[in-house]
Amino acid sequence: MSKAMVQTKELCFKYKDGKEFALENIGLTIEKGEFVGIIGSSGAGKTSLLYTMNGVIPHHYRGDFYGEVLVDGLDTVDNTMDRISRLSGSVFQDIDGQMVATLVEDEILFGLENYGIPRDEIESRVNEALEKVGITHLRYRTISSLSGGEKQKVALCAILALKPQMLLLDEPTAELDPQSSQQIFRILKELNEKEGxxxxxxxQKIMLLSEFVKRLIVMEKGKILFDDEVREVLKHSQALYEAGVNCPRVVSLSNALTQRGLYKGPAPIHLDEAETMVKEILHGKI
Ligand SMILES: Nc1ncnc2c1ncn2[C@@H]1O[C@H](COP(=O)(O)OP(=O)(O)O)[C@@H](O)[C@H]1O
Ligand SMILES: [Mg+2]
Known part of the structure; x- marks a missing residue:
């Protein structure tokens, strides 16, 4: 049987300077090829959970670490951060803090050279990564002249050139407008579907998550509150609201109609599905 991409068992973590456990008893399996979203209010432990998947916890941030995290079968405690982070490429919200170069091309080259990729392989890796993200035209631009969305694409491109098995993204669209956010998700979906x-x-944008991811994990106070298909998770609008997550409006509407016995069909997520729901109700079909 092939190994899971990530497997955590009874994972608990408290930062050295933390008062409470940032992660409590997390048992999670992410199979290769999955597209998983994580949502939850601020301080819920989302970033910490990602850090356990790229080795930042326990190698960079120290503290009390209990349980086990395996990334592609490798125990993150026994293996170096370098080894783990080669499997899981990370893109974080603070994009300017993540970039090191002045030119787009150099940003991509930097990681490749750091990884000791042979010279004759570098050019094809750069081209391939630029194409995958659709930013070949930005290759010779200075990073400071780019928009937020373009910068985020460059960061993604630089990570992809390193050919990780898994991508970890921490609120990559936080500073982006709706259109650029959509674009980032579309690129991710394509990478997930075409390259596995x-x-x-x-x-944080629940509409984007519900449109693009299959599986949604909701975190609250260091624990996993829900972990299921998006549609299943969204049925719990009240519990989500209490955990600081607002359901898309169409979902809240259909949940309310279902509770009142006015609707019995599947919860709509997309607008066209909501349209079907409203039509069915109006035509007295339900
Ligand atoms: N470097 C740190 N030192 C001490 N406590 C931290 C540190 N980083 C995060 N925490 C605490 O861990 C908890 C989870 O934080 P975090 O994983 O950043 O949550 P989220 O990403 O969901 O906002 C919070 O209570 C936060 O205060
Ligand atoms: Mg965070």
Missing amino acids: LTVVIVE
Whole structure:
């Protein structure tokens, strides 16, 4: 049987300076090729959970670590951060803090050279990564001249050139307008579907998550509150609200109609599905 991309068992973590456990008893399996979203209010432990998947916890941030995290079968405690982070490429919200170069091309080259990729392989890796993200035209631009969305694409491109098995993204669209946010998600979906890349994304925009991811994990106070298909999770609008997560409006509407016995069909997520629901109710079909 092939190994899971990530497997955690009874994972607990408290930062050295933390008062409470940032992660409590997390048992999670992410298979290769999954596209998983993580949502939850601020301080719920989302970033910490991602850190356990790229080795930042326990190698960079120290503290009390209990349980086990395996990334592609490798125990993150026994293996170096370098080894783990080569499996899981990370893109974080603070994009300017993540970039090191002045030119787009150099940003991509930097990681490749750091990884000791042979010279004759570098050019094809750069071209391939630029194409995958659709930013070949930005290759010779200075990073400071780019928009937020373009910068985020460059960061993604630089990570992809390193050919990770899994992408970890922490609120990558936080500073982006709706259109650029959509674009980032579309790129991720394509990478996931065409290349089988495992994608784990922390994101606050529930509409984007419900449109693009299959599996949604909701975190609250260091624990996993829900972990299921998006549609299943969204049925719990009240519990989500209490955990600081607002359901998309169409979902709240259909949940309310279902509770009142006015609707019995599947919860709509997309607008066209909501349209079907309203039509069915109006025509007295339900
Ligand atoms: N470097 C740190 N030192 C001490 N406590 C931290 C540190 N980083 C995060 N925490 C605490 O861990 C908890 C989870 O934080 P975090 O994983 O950043 O949540 P989220 O990403 O969901 O907002 C919070 O209570 C936060 O205060
Ligand atoms: Mg965070």
